[in-house]
Amino acid sequence: EVQLVQSGAEVKKPGESLRISCKGSGYSLTNYWISWVRQMPGKGLEWMGRIDLSDSYTNYSPSFQGHVTISADKSFSTAYLQWSSLKASDTAMYYCARRVAGSNWFDPWGQGTLVTVSS
Amino acid sequence: QSALTQPRSVSGSPGQSVTISCTGTSSDVGGFNYVSWYQQHPGQAPKLMIYDVSERPSGVPDRFSASKSGNTASLTISGLQAEDEADYYCCSYAGSYIWIFGGGTRLTVL
Numbered sequence: 001e002v003q004l005v006q007s008g009a010e011v012k013k014p015g016e017s018l019r020i021s022c023k024g025s026g027y028s029l030t031n032y033w034i035s036w037v038r039q040m041p042g043k044g045l046e047w048m049g050r051i052d053l054s055d056s057y058t059n060y061s062p063s064f065q066g067h068v069t070i071s072a073d074k075s076f077s078t079a080y081l082q083w084s085s086l087k088a089s090d091t092a093m094y095y096c097a098r099r100v101a102g103s104n105w106f107d108p109w110g111q112g113t114l115v116t117v118s119s
Numbered sequence: 120q121s122a123l124t125q126p127r128s129v130s131g132s133p134g135q136s137v138t139i140s141c142t143g144t145s146s147d148v149g150g151f152n153y154v155s156w157y158q159q160h161p162g163q164a165p166k167l168m169i170y171d172v173s174e175r176p177s178g179v180p181d182r183f184s185a186s187k188s189g190n191t192a193s194l195t196i197s198g199l200q201a202e203d204e205a206d207y208y209c210c211s212y213a214g215s216y217i218w219i220f221g222g223g224t225r226l227t228v229l
Contacts, residue, residue: 035218037165044122044223045157045165045208050216059216062120095164104153104212105170112164 002026004034004096004110011116012086019082020113022096024053031101034079036070039112040092050099051079086117123148123209123221130227136197139224141209142190147219149190153212156185156194159223160205168207169194196226204228 007021022034035050049060051070058070072079079096094113097106124142131137141148141156148154154172157165167176169185172192182203185194192211196203209221 037220044206045159045210045220046122047210047218047220061217061219097165103170104151104218105155105167106157106165106210106218107167107170107176109164109166 002098002108004098004108006094006096006110006113009114009116011118013119014085014087014117016086016117017082017084018086018115019080020094020115021078021080022110023076023078024098025077027098033099033101034070034072035097035099035106036068036079036081037095037097037106037109038064038092039095045095048081053077053079086115088117088119090115091117120147120213120217120219123211123219125207125209125221125224127222128225128227130229131196131199132229133199133201135199136195137199137226139194139196139207139209139226141192141194141211141221143192143211143219144190147211147213148187148192148209150214151212152187154185154187154192155210156183157208157210158205159208165208199228201228 033050036048038046048064051058096110156169159165172187173185182198213219
């Protein structure tokens with residue numbers, strides 16, 4: 001079974017750094033991308049960016065470019081989303097989702113990681 | 120890019136049909152046949168329901184259908200059931216390896 005398992009909930013203070021993870025299992029890494037999607041409390045889904053796990057090539061939504069960094073470790077079948085300096089407005093649920101090469105949809109999705117940023 | 124436009128809410132009684140619209144531009148919905156739809160129940164991760172405008176993944180009931188005309192895509196759910204009550208999001212490819220979601224629609228089964 002193809003699965004994406006995300007790291008657990010985080011509570012951080014403004015200005016702190018954070019990296020959350022998304023580990024894939026049940027499929028080969030080649031020809032798959034991982035996207036990250038933000039869902040702020042009570043709000044809709046926002047596509048943040050993606051990474052190709054085979055070569056770590058990334059691209060970002062203009063709304064998130066420069067605010068987050070997406071990376072990956074192919075040897076661990078894991079993608080990461082990181083912040084160098086969190087803000088209260090980063091409080092949200094973050095989902096990872098798989099995109100098969102050549103497709104334009106996301107399936108499956110991880111269970112989500114809740115990030116809370118509060119002083 | 121701005122979020123695709125969806126109605127905030129729709130409702131219907133069990134057995135009825137509802138349609139959710141998703142309006143974008145010629146740079147996203149209208150420019151590519153790459154619209155997908157996701158169902159999200161409270162507290163759960165989104166689930167793929169439709170891809171490539173009108174294709175259903177295996178396991179998705181055929182009560183779910185979708186189409187596109189110009190810059191507007193539509194998801195129709197026929198024979199509404201209580202378990203269909205959820206939030207629905209459209210998503211479109213927008214070129215240059217960028218994707219954009221709609222604002223989401225809350226479906227209430229009366």
